[in-house]
């Protein structure tokens with residue numbers, strides 16, 4: 252099997268785990284379970300970083316994809332996918348940065364108390380977090396289409 256296909260198949264599986272951990276993270280904070288939310292989101296972030304480290308290694312060792320032989324639809328799908336990736340990275344970085352800023356104001360154990368109007372920094376974290384979570388799910392779905400095209404061409 253083409254090593255590039257092996258790499259992208261692994262990347263898709265890695266991405267699936269990102270979406271699973273991020274979804275579990277959202278569910279945990281909806282139950283006000285702060286520490287579990289934090290752990291799930293940090294696990295998702297670690298998987299994203301693993302991919303970001305692996306990608307330059309893949310480019311150096313296996314090279315880039317030859318987009319010349321891709322049909323127009325696949326190229327469009329790739330561009331849409333990359334846009335969602337940017338949304339995920341920007342939203343996730345901003346949410347992570349905000350969380351780092353307010354981490355000391357949070358309870359160390361127990362449930363996060365419900366507050367009618369949480370501090371603005373937490374509201375910004377929540378919005379950016381949603382951008383990251385929704386973008387990651389859309390990026391995963393478009394990645395499925397991109398990989399399907401790669402298998403079809405192989």
Ligand code: HEM
Nearest residue numbers: 280281289292343346347350354369373377380381383384
């Ligand atoms: C970059 C990774 C993270 C992402 C993508 C993320 C995402 C989210 C999302 C989507 C929500 C809103 C859920 C809802 O609407 O009910 C949320 C809420 C929250 N997150 Fe995160 N989160 C991340 C990391 C963290 C970390 C590391 C902490 C703790 C230090 C944290 C603390 C919180 C808190 C306290 C809330 C509740 C905000 C409020 O409604 O007052 N998050 N997060």
